[in-house]
Amino acid sequence: MVEKTKAYIAGFLDGDGSIFLQLVRRKDYQLGYQIRASIVFFQKKKNDKILRWLKHKLRYGYLRNRKDGLSEYTIVGFRVVKGILNELEPYLLVKKYQAKLAIRIIDRIEKTPIVTTGFMLRIAKEVDKFGMLNNSKKRINDSKQLKKFFQSITFDPVSTEFLSIKKE
Amino acid sequence: MVEKTKAYIAGFLDGDGSIFLQLVRRKDYQLGYQIRASIVFFQKKKNDKILRWLKHKLRYGYLRNRKDGLSEYTIVGFRVVKGILNELEPYLLVKKYQAKLAIRIIDRIEKTPIVTTGFMLRIAKEVDKFGMLNNSKKRINDSKQLKKFFQSITFDPVSTEFLSIKKE
Secondary structure, eight states: OOHHHHHHHHHHHHHHEEEEEEEEEOTTSTTSEEEEEEEEEEEEGGGTHHHHHHHHHHOOOEEEEOTTSEEEEEEEOHHHHHHHHHHHGGGOSTTHHHHHHHHHHHHHHHHOSSOOHHHHHHHHHHHHHHHHHTTOSOOSSOHHHHHHHHHHSSSOTTOOOOOOOOOO | OOHHHHHHHHHHHHHHEEEEEEEEEOTTSTTSEEEEEEEEEEEEGGGTHHHHHHHHHHOOOEEEEOTTSEEEEEEEOHHHHHHHHHHHGGGOSTTHHHHHHHHHHHHHHHHOSSOOHHHHHHHHHHHHHHHHHTTOSOOSSOHHHHHHHHHHSSSOTTSOOOOOOOOO
8 A cells, every 4th residue: 555545544543443453252252252353444324435435445355334233344363453553553643552463462361382271361461451452331241250261261371281272 | 745645635525524514604704604614534533643743744734522422623614625635626625626616616616706696506507516515415595595594684596795704
């Protein structure tokens, strides 16, 4: 992307978009939870042309029409979200710190050879911080919830036993 | 402003800002109404740094804290609004047509030597169009209202009698 495109998209993301890192309950995952990275843009359905333009430029993600009359463009996945944030970060103003934090967390996840419960809990605490930056009202899945979940099942949350987890 | 700054601000305006052209009741104006051009940005108070950055770049306008916890940055006035829209228009995507329409209306107002009731009514109809682009729910002051007002007072709305009006 050329500079003016990156600057425009950074401005649009600062004004109207969201960067999310979330802990998502997934019964099909070995550790019961997934860390989900996403970038989301909303517009009224009648303005969804801009979302199609963004998808054309950012190349990944999907558009959908929600029941409340909004159109939503969502990009999900560590590699793709990190790639986009790396491109936009120099131009971001409002969400610069969030973008840097997301990149750092994704880097840690990508670099770990094996995801243990201990690692997952450490990452979940970083994800909690992220949620606070986003002014999320209520985080149903936070690191405390994850810790309780780990305690309720067979393995010990503070151990570093080798438990692999499916990554996005 | 350099290109990346203009592109960023255009993206931010497309995502989160508003361009307004409005008919405003002003008892101290000879024709009883003013046409008001403005550009407005909102943010939560804790994010008002971006508004201060925008004011630094756009050089005009004022910031205020609203009672609802939002901060607002407003730029008012034909010359200033037109100047900013001229700079941003090439980079705008969502609000490009609105920007062009606002520039055209302001041009017409600036070029008229004398504002008559007939001229004011013609401009008010353009301003109505603008309001529809903005999805304004209810326009208390529209061209119909202005026509009624003109009919209720001494002068004839279809005449071109010389009535000067204070411009912004």
